[in-house]
Amino acid sequence: MQKKRVKISSPAAFIGMDGNGIISFGSGQPDLMPPKQIFNDLEHTRLFKYGLIKGDENLREALAKEYPNAKSEDFIITNGASEALDLVFRAIYAMHGRAKVLLCQPYYYSYPPIVEYAGLVPVYTQLKEGRIDLSDFKKKVRGVKAVLINSPSNPTGRVETLDTLREVERITAKLGVYVISDEVYKDLIYERENYLIKGKHVITINSFSKTYSMCGLRVGYLWARDPKIVQAVVDLKVHTSMNTNILGQEMALRAMSVPRSFVAKQTAIWKERRDFIYKGLCDIGFSLWKPEGAFYVLPKIRNSAQVVSDLFYDHNVIVYDGAWFGAPGRIRLSYALDVSQIKTGLGRIKEYLKGRESWLK
Amino acid sequence: MQKKRVKISSPAAFIGMDGNGIISFGSGQPDLMPPKQIFNDLEHTRLFKYGLIKGDENLREALAKEYPNAKSEDFIITNGASEALDLVFRAIYAMHGRAKVLLCQPYYYSYPPIVEYAGLVPVYTQLKEGRIDLSDFKKKVRGVKAVLINSPSNPTGRVETLDTLREVERITAKLGVYVISDEVYKDLIYERENYLIKGKHVITINSFSKTYSMCGLRVGYLWARDPKIVQAVVDLKVHTSMNTNILGQEMALRAMSVPRSFVAKQTAIWKERRDFIYKGLCDIGFSLWKPEGAFYVLPKIRNSAQVVSDLFYDHNVIVYDGAWFGAPGRIRLSYALDVSQIKTGLGRIKEYLKGRESWLK
Numbered sequence: 202m203q204k205k206r207v208k209i210s211s212p213a214a215f216i217g218m219d220g221n222g223i224i225s226f227g228s229g230q231p232d233l234m235p236p237k238q239i240f241n242d243l244e245h246t247r248l249f250k251y252g253l254i255k256g257d258e259n260l261r262e263a264l265a266k267e268y269p270n271a272k273s274e275d276f277i278i279t280n281g282a283s284e285a286l287d288l289v290f291r292a293i294y295a296m297h298g299r300a301k302v303l304l305c306q307p308y309y310y311s312y313p314p315i316v317e318y319a320g321l322v323p324v325y326t327q328l329k330e331g332r333i334d335l336s337d338f339k340k341k342v343r344g345v346k347a348v349l350i351n352s353p354s355n356p357t358g359r360v361e362t363l364d365t366l367r368e369v370e371r372i373t374a375k376l377g378v379y380v381i382s383d384e385v386y387k388d389l390i391y392e393r394e395n396y397l398i399k400g401k402h403v404i405t406i407n408s409f410s411k412t413y414s415m416c417g418l419r420v421g422y423l424w425a426r427d428p429k430i431v432q433a434v435v436d437l438k439v440h441t442s443m444n445t446n447i448l449g450q451e452m453a454l455r456a457m458s459v460p461r462s463f464v465a466k467q468t469a470i471w472k473e474r475r476d477f478i479y480k481g482l483c484d485i486g487f488s489l490w491k492p493e494g495a496f497y498v499l500p501k502i503r504n505s506a507q508v509v510s511d512l513f514y515d516h517n518v519i520v521y522d523g524a525w526f527g528a529p530g531r532i533r534l535s536y537a538l539d540v541s542q543i544k545t546g547l548g549r550i551k552e553y554l555k556g557r558e559s560w561l562k
Numbered sequence: 563m564q565k566k567r568v569k570i571s572s573p574a575a576f577i578g579m580d581g582n583g584i585i586s587f588g589s590g591q592p593d594l595m596p597p598k599q600i601f602n603d604l605e606h607t608r609l610f611k612y613g614l615i616k617g618d619e620n621l622r623e624a625l626a627k628e629y630p631n632a633k634s635e636d637f638i639i640t641n642g643a644s645e646a647l648d649l650v651f652r653a654i655y656a657m658h659g660r661a662k663v664l665l666c667q668p669y670y671y672s673y674p675p676i677v678e679y680a681g682l683v684p685v686y687t688q689l690k691e692g693r694i695d696l697s698d699f700k701k702k703v704r705g706v707k708a709v710l711i712n713s714p715s716n717p718t719g720r721v722e723t724l725d726t727l728r729e730v731e732r733i734t735a736k737l738g739v740y741v742i743s744d745e746v747y748k749d750l751i752y753e754r755e756n757y758l759i760k761g762k763h764v765i766t767i768n769s770f771s772k773t774y775s776m777c778g779l780r781v782g783y784l785w786a787r788d789p790k791i792v793q794a795v796v797d798l799k800v801h802t803s804m805n806t807n808i809l810g811q812e813m814a815l816r817a818m819s820v821p822r823s824f825v826a827k828q829t830a831i832w833k834e835r836r837d838f839i840y841k842g843l844c845d846i847g848f849s850l851w852k853p854e855g856a857f858y859v860l861p862k863i864r865n866s867a868q869v870v871s872d873l874f875y876d877h878n879v880i881v882y883d884g885a886w887f888g889a890p891g892r893i894r895l896s897y898a899l900d901v902s903q904i905k906t907g908l909g910r911i912k913e914y915l916k917g918r919e920s921w922l923k
Contacts (some may be wrong), residue, residue, distance in 0.1 A: 213800060216614060228612065228771035235610050243604040249596050249776045253577060280641050280780075287802040291679065311801040315605045318652065318798060320681065337910065411835060415610045440572060440672040442641045442650040446807040447778035 206514050209506075213309065215519050224546035226534035227519035231356060231382070231414040232427065236459040239415070239452040252444035255433050260454045267457075268397065268405070275424055277434050277455075278445045282421035283311065286349075287442075288318035289381055289404055289423060292433035293347055300346030305333060307499065307528035309355045309383075329491040331357030331499070332363050334395070344374060347379040352395075353386040353494025356526040356533040359463075360493040366396040375405050379430075384480045385421070386495035387462050388412040391472045393493070401426045402484040404421060411495075412464060413456040413473060414507045440484040464492055471496055471536075474543060478536045481547040485554065486561045501522060503560040508532060509552075516549040570867075573671065576880050577895040585907035587811050588894035590858065591740030592775040594828055595834040597820040600776070600813040602858045613805035617783070621815045625783060628760065628818075629766075636785055638795050639806045643746045643769040643782035644672065647710075649802075650742055651680035651783060652767055653794035654708055666694060668860065668889035670744075670847050677710075680792055681840030686888070692851040694726050694861065704734060708740040709922040713756075714747040714855025717887040717894040727757040735761045735790060740791075742767060747783070747856035749825050750916040751834045754854070755876075762787045770840060772856075773825060774817040779810040831896075838896045842908040846915065847922045860884060860892045869893060869914075876912040 209215075215227045255261065256278025265271040270381055279285040293300065297410055302316045306325040314324045326341040327334060331354065342348060350369065350451030352361040361369075380398055383406045386538045387395045397405070425431050475492050482500050489500035505522050509532065512518040523531030536543055554560070570576075576588045611698065616622065617639025617699050631826045654661065663677045665833040667686040677684045688695060689701040692715065702707060712845040713722040722730075733740045741759055746755045758766070771780030786792050843850055843861050850861035863869055865881050870893065873879040884892030897904055913920070 213615075213796075232611050240604060243601060249778050251591050252778045254574075280645075280807070283801065284803045295679075308785065314801045318656075416612045417610045417805060419804065419807040435574075440644065440675045440804070441679065442645045442777060443780065446641070446810045447779040448809055448813075449807045452809075 206320040206510070209510055209513065209522075209541075211290045211525060212521055213307060214511075215437065221517075223517045223519060224538070224542055224549065225348070225519040225547060227521055227537070229495075229535045229537060230416050231411060231496075232329065232536050232539065233414045235415045235472065236456050236463055236478060237412050238459055239413075239455045243448065243451075252447045252450070254439045254444055257447070257454065258444055260450050260457075263454060263457050264424070268424065271424060275421050275426060275428070275431055277431065278450055279421045279426075279438075280442060280445050281410060281419040282383060282406050283315075284442065284445075285406045285408075285421050285423040286311070286315050286381070286383065288320070288437050289425075289430070289433045290316055290347075291405070291437050291562055292322040292430055293379065295433050296429065296436070297346050301344060303341055303345045303348040305350060306353070307331075307356050307523065307526045309351060310525045312349060320325060320361070321346075328354075328357060328359075331359035332367065333360055335365060335368055336468050338369070339372060342376060347381055348373055349381045349383065352411030354392055355386065355495055356497050356521075356523070356528065357490060357500050358495050358497045358499065359398075359490055360390050360392055363393070363396045366398055369396045369402060370403075374402055378402065381402060385411050388502065389468060390494040391468075391492070402472070404430060409453045409456055412467075413453075414467070415452065415456065416420050418452055420445060420449040421452040452544055474536045474538070474540060477540050477542050478534065480545070481543065484549050485547065486558060488561065496536050498534050499526075499528060500534070501528060501531050501561065505530060505532050511549065514555060517547050518549045567871070570871055572886060574881055576581070576874075582876045582878075584628060584880060585899070585903055585910065586880040587899070589753045590826075590856075590883055590896045590898060591777050592857075592898050593900065594775045596774050597817050598805065598823055599820055600774075600816045602816075604809065604812075608631075609647060610808070612725070613808045614798045615805055617806055618808070618811045618815065621818075622801065622812050624818050625816060629785065632785060636789070636792055636820055637791065637800065638784050639811055640782045640799075640804050641803060642780040642782060643744060643767050644676075646659070646767045646782050646784040646805065647672070647676050647742070647744065649795045649798050650682070650786075650791070651677055651682055651708075652789055652798050653765050654740065656794055656798070658707050662705060664699075664702055664709040666711060667713070668692075668715075668717050668887045668892075669883065670712060671886045672839075673710060674911060682707075689715075689718060690719075692720035693722055694730065696726060699730070699921065700733060703737060703739060706739055708742055709734055710742045710744065712744040712755055714751055716856055716859050717858050717882075717884070717889065718748065718851060718890075719853030719856050719858040720827065721751050721753055722757075723817065724754070724757045727759055728827060731759045731761060731764075734763055735855070739750040740765060745785065746772050747902065750829060750832050750857065751855040752829075752836060752853070763787075766793060768919065770814045770817055774814075776813065776817065779807075779813060781806060781810040781814040795829050835897045835899070835901060836899050838906070839895065839904050842904065846908065846912050847919060849922065857897050859895050859897065860887070860889060861895070864891060866891060869921070873914060877914050879907050879910045901903045
């Protein structure tokens with residue numbers, strides 16, 4: 202059946218649009234399975250009463266053991282990393298009023314609205330080759346109250362170097378600027394180790410969605426070294442959503458207890474896909490940054506809005522417009538697909554680009 | 563072990579303070595069990611992927627069938643009624659800016675902060691005998707953008723009359739004021755039928771927490787007849803928390819399919835407890851409104867802050883200070899306890915009041 206052609210102006214247009222032979226490079230959702238243990242014997246858990254606003258004590262203790270010098274009382278379990286970000290920015294507004302927040306552009310598309318909904322003002326530093334450009338960062342960080350970084354990055358797929366992260370740590374500590382480090386892809390790095398930024402001004406955000414393929418269960422967390430931030434977030438959450446769903450927390454705790462080889466195996470699969478899509482896009486003639494983490498690529502292409510529309514309506518392929526991420530003239534592809542699907546999708550894109558090769562220049 | 567005596571200034575002080583022989587009339591949490599069917603075979607559900615922001619289609623269709631002339635697309639499933647309220651007020655702020663919201667006093671303690679966090683300004687109408695006083699309501703409703711009502715009421719335990727609800731419906735429709743009707747206790751009414759306020763300006767909020775004793779799973783919903791409100795809430799939720807946890811939604815759907823006798827049996831238990839605690843408190847000499855719904859009583863007592871502290875530290879009984887609900891000179895008791903515990907708790911309260919009878923006058 203012919204799809205009725207309408208203007209596509211945000212990722213929301215594609216929600217629920219899978220099946221029917223569509224290859225979706227759209228949503229950043231693992232297609233892999235979570236550890237099977239998380240589902241065992243749930244009927245015996247009897248987890249249906251209100252829990253602590255901060256989250257289950259056992260889960261917070263397990264998390265504290267994963268980080269150096271961390272205390273369980275500094276963690277708050279949230280409805281995914283999304284709620285963690287929302288609450289942190291609302292807490293900063295409650296503590297400091299209408300302040301500026303530095304975002305890296307290109308950005309994950311939720312960042313600017315989350316900052317604005319909290320009553321804060323986003324300002325932007327331009328990434329260079331998909332990573333922080335320290336000279337621009339140093340200029341833009343002056344006068345802001347918080348910086349949001351995201352390494353590995355959605356949508357650039359890049360991972361910050363250790364030197365950059367140390368420099369961000371140093372500058373922000375000196376200026377008294379919070380660093381909110383969204384590390385939801387930290388277990389999906391192919392090129393180097395993750396560096397954990399240190400200091401009382403640092404708020405680490407993570408989730409179980411990507412590492413354990415359990416997006417829909419919505420369990421994330423934040424770890425703030427400053428007890429004032431912890432308290433401000435709890436003060437909000439007790440009214441705005443109360444405890445994070447308690448069964449999801451139990452499943453997250455179980456996921457943490459599976460052997461680490463589970464994560465290693467998944468990362469190996471992601472790396473194979475990364476290699477495949479990177480080579481495939483290069484072969485087609487795309488210009489793009491090599492992904493170092495997460496599962497996104499952000500290749501250049503002219504007329505990106507038309508490309509998104511044409512690929513969807515004429516070729517059954519979903520890609521996202523880079524403009525939605527502050528990266529006009531690019532498209533974002535998630536490679537959370539098995540290699541055979543990636544191959545089919547790339548074939549369709551190649552077919553579409555016949556006669557349009559100049560759009561890649 | 564002697565508890566260290568500290569100032570108790572909010573319900574948060576009591577979180578996690580059960581066990582050890584404490585009788586808690588504090589948190590409004592059913593002690594009853596949810597329908598056992600909700601836990602069956604969860605390991606086969608495979609519900610771990612992102613879901614629709616609005617919530618599962620089957621669950622929304624089941625809800626739409628429960629209300630006259632309702633459409634599934636006008637429902638949004640949320641992380642409990644708390645998130646539904648938070649998102650509705652944030653949506654009103656996004657659409658109308660810094661507007662006034664009319665709250666009924668005494669109020670559920672989360673209402674003023676939720677309204678304020680959203681950037682809105684709470685104003686108050688004083689309840690009379692625990693119910694809306696239409697003459698005061700008519701004065702205070704002028705100039706507000708929204709009214710929040712809660713029948714049955716936490717903390718008064720009162721249920722609005724049909725005449726009052728029809729008059730609220732008429733006045734707000736005429737003035738173009740939203741009515742947000744928090745009906746989380748609507749299945750716990752002992753005295754009369756619930757009346758569903760009608761009109762495009764009405765937003766109904768409910769949850770599965772109280773009816774099905776599944777508080778910790780955090781599944782609630784809102785039903786807005788105005789598609790602009792629905793869209794504004796979705797626009798927020800896609801960034802602030804994404805879909806509500808998908809396993810909780812599945813369990814809510816299962817709860818809805820159990821025979822209605824489940825709810826009737828629970829209501830019978832609540833009514834027995836209501837009768838028991840009401841008579842018990844009257845016998846002690848308390849002056850209080852007879853609860854008509856929900857599971858709260860709000861008796862009068864002088865020195866309520868000291869009473870809360872003394873009962874906790876010296877008599878192992880938790881009650882909440884009415885002042886936390888905008889009702890100074892009263893205490894709130896939840897009777898979500900079995901009759902034997904209520905009896906023990908009332909015995910301790912009676913013991914404490916020996917020689918303090920004048921505080922009840």
